[in-house]
Amino acid sequence: MSETGSTTGSPATRRQMLARSGAVGIGIVFTGALSELFTGTAAARDLGHRGYGPLVPDPAGLLDLPKGFRYTVLSREGDPLRSGEGPVPSNHDGMAAFAGRHGRVHLVRNHENRASGRAPVPVLEGLTYDPEGKGGCTALTLDHHGEVLSERVAIAGTAVNCAGGPTPWNTWLTCEETEDKAGTNGYTKDHGYIFEVDGADPRRTGAVPLTAMGRFQHEAVAVDPRRGVVYETEDAFQRPFGLFYRFLPHKPLGGTGSLRAGGRLQAMRVPGVPDLSSIQEIGARFDGIEWVDVPDPGAVGTPIRHQDFGPKGITHAQKLEGCYWGGRSVYFVSSFARSADGSAGDHYGQIWRYDPDRRRLTLVIVFGPDTDVQLPGESPDNICLAPGGGLMVCEDGGGAQHVYGVTRRGEVYAMARNRQNTGTPEDPEWGEFAGVTFSPDGSTMYVNCYDPGTTFAVTGPWRG
Template sequence: MERRTVLRAAVVGAGTAAFSGALWQQAFGAVAQPGPSPYGELLAADGNGIQLPARFSSRVIARSGSRVTGTSYTWHFAPDGGACFAAGSGWIYVSNSEIPLVGGASAVRFNADGSIASAYRILSGTNVNCAGGATPWGTWLSCEEVPLGRVFETWPDGSRSGEERTRMGRFTHEAAACDPDRRVVYLTEDEEDGCFYRFVPDTWGDLRTGKVQVLCAPADQTSGPVTWRDIPDRDGFPIFTRWQVGAAKHFDGGEGCWYDDGTCYFTTKGDNRVWAYDAVNQRIDLAYDDSLVPAGTATLTGVDNITGASSGDLFVAEDGGNMEINIITPQGVVAPFLRINGQSSSEITGPAFSPDGSRLYFSSQRGTSGNSIGSGGITYEVTGPFRR
């Protein structure tokens, strides 16, 4: 019997346990399983083609190639990774542009009542800006998803031009997540044999200098202790960073990354997994694996971007699948939270909550057009009684 089939049989019917950083030692019992959503069933699609639970509503914030409502700013193509930042009495949502050569990132600023105050560019002239991550000091790390890609630190309010942070390593960057407790930044790599890295700055809050390390563990390990080793040449030339340390563990297509309370969650699209790195005990485990649920019941496929709510719920967006954002609860239940209809050739990107947790932002990168350059991209907001 194939190993993944054996693992599936081992967890089916085992039930689920609440999982947090302290409980990841119970790896297989904690792998999320399909179940009823705490928000209830999805209702019929609304006027924007989005299926939501009762008491939730959606609105379109921006469309690629069109002016953002109430502003003179034209929204970028192929909206991808995003995050929200407090700004005075309102907030800002930033979004990357996954376009070659001109990429960059844009921002929409909201007033306290949710109305749009302005929209503008915060990064220009970069290459295939896919995901990234917010820092505790209020900047956005925008990552290039190309070989020898770079990380750029940007200022959501547009007060400063984006600055290159090449000391964070040159590789096919995807997402970033800051760990203020250990004062490191975790980084994913979107390659079939990609690695999971962390950047250890010399001074926390200053990403200009520091060292890059790679997670090391046996190739087939899905649960157990790990170590970190320094990358000899962070510039990745002539040898890519993922090939420089023989003990490095390789992951099949690193995507989203989110840190919360001692655990860094990251996704791998090649095997539809959500991983959990327990930073306190330095071990990895699986939070979700679509091969470890009863056959034909997986609601979450094409795992991609990930974010978290103050309730401890994870929200995982799909690249393909059936265009859903799924919730994974602290009790280990996975269920659809929303579904976009009529956009099967797109992917959901950039999920992020407003600072007060009452609004969820995300994009459909190619929208109804399915255009490969993302000219049909749509950025949405969902409002409702999110769990706190």
């Protein structure tokens, strides 16, 4: 999901460098116009408290939670899929939960496997795009008690399935975070697409790339439920950094399969701002946002972010990751920016809000810096709105890894801590969290540990 994880050879994050130097401090600074992220419900107004209390060490060494909360392990990589199709794949990433019949819940889960993935998604006839692709999705069905009824392959033969987003018609859009073409890394087809997945009936959607939505290093998407516009983030690792896109479908809100009818792909231009990382002031607002047609959405010859958008250029940003729809706006995350990497400015995480009615972009939240490797608060990644009105954010940085919550007053608290050490006692490593989402009734939080791939269901005294 990110170049800041425990992958060998990735650059050290600020927290890793501080850990090595022994530096400690007061925690994080978190500022922003948080009221923009909440609906104003009574439940949201109650979330002025600082979380749910301290985390309690888990005797099993898997997941620390506040007192009164408990977890169930729904699935772990390497265990047999209940369908008998093979082992549970590795690298659990983005995920969403959908309501089913009779109180059931359908979970659709990404697997960010690259060409060398250790536990690939099993290849199945009718559900496979490229037999040499190791990524894809699996789908779990839970009964009204939260017990796993089934677990099966939902799509296979894709690559580096990072995040994505749900649609208003209850399907999952899974995103490939790669631009590899056929002939690269053994692939037989081009990659870098979005695919639609029906968790209740995967064979209804199959394995068809939504080519009109662009071929680039996709991260996440969010759908405007009124207009049907799909917003897309690009997590490009090197300059020029990624773009923020919108896709205008020919058949908006047409239900399953309608995105195959094509549409127009456009990139966001903020007049006078070539790089979002140059903006540091909370509440900074830009009106008259422009959307420019992408010259070649299929990136046949040139990656989209390298293409010519005219004399005014286009607006880039480093590490564009999480994306979600809230209220009447779309929010998207820049996980961090480093001038040493070529960004115009430095930050430890931003959340931007785009209001399509006003054509207005606003910087609403800034994270960091975090100076204690045991505290949450660096490099926000997957993000969702909690039923009580708060935010839940997956951390993807160095040191200890958390799911952390954010109250409307700007208070940050740890909701969960990964205890699965993939390193050594002397040099511990903890896998990032990913795919945080809630059940349709709000009673359960589902979240993945990326490595070792583990899917948790967390229940307890959720407010609201």
